[in-house]
Amino acid sequence: KRVNDAIIEGEEVVVEEKRDPKNGEMVVARIDGESNGKGYYRQGEGRVGLQQGNPNGEAVVELDGDHEIRGKVVGVLRNCG
Numbered sequence: 001k002r003v004n005d006a007i008i009e010g011e012e013v014v015v016e017e018k019r020d021p022k023n024g025e026m027v028v029a030r031i032d033g034e035s036n037g038k039g040y041y042r043q044g045e046g047r048v049g050l051q052q053g054n055p056n057g058e059a060v061v062e063l064d065g066d067h068e069i070r071g072k073v074v075g076v077l078r079n080c081g
Contacts, residue, residue, distance in 0.1 A: 007037045007073075011076055013028060014075035015070060018069075019069055023040065023041055024041065026038070028070040036050070
């Protein structure tokens, strides 16, 4: 189970190109012209949703508009200094 996968503005994300991620993987998706890092969830009958890693964020948001799965997040480079 994923717990608080928050990506903070300014951090760099390492992404493996993958157009068909597995359920629960963190992906980068382009939604309405903006890139977002979120958990990927299949919801049956061809429906797909994304969930924010922040526990205070929205529940799963169903994708119904202009979107593209860009790839699977394989790492986050954090600035600790």
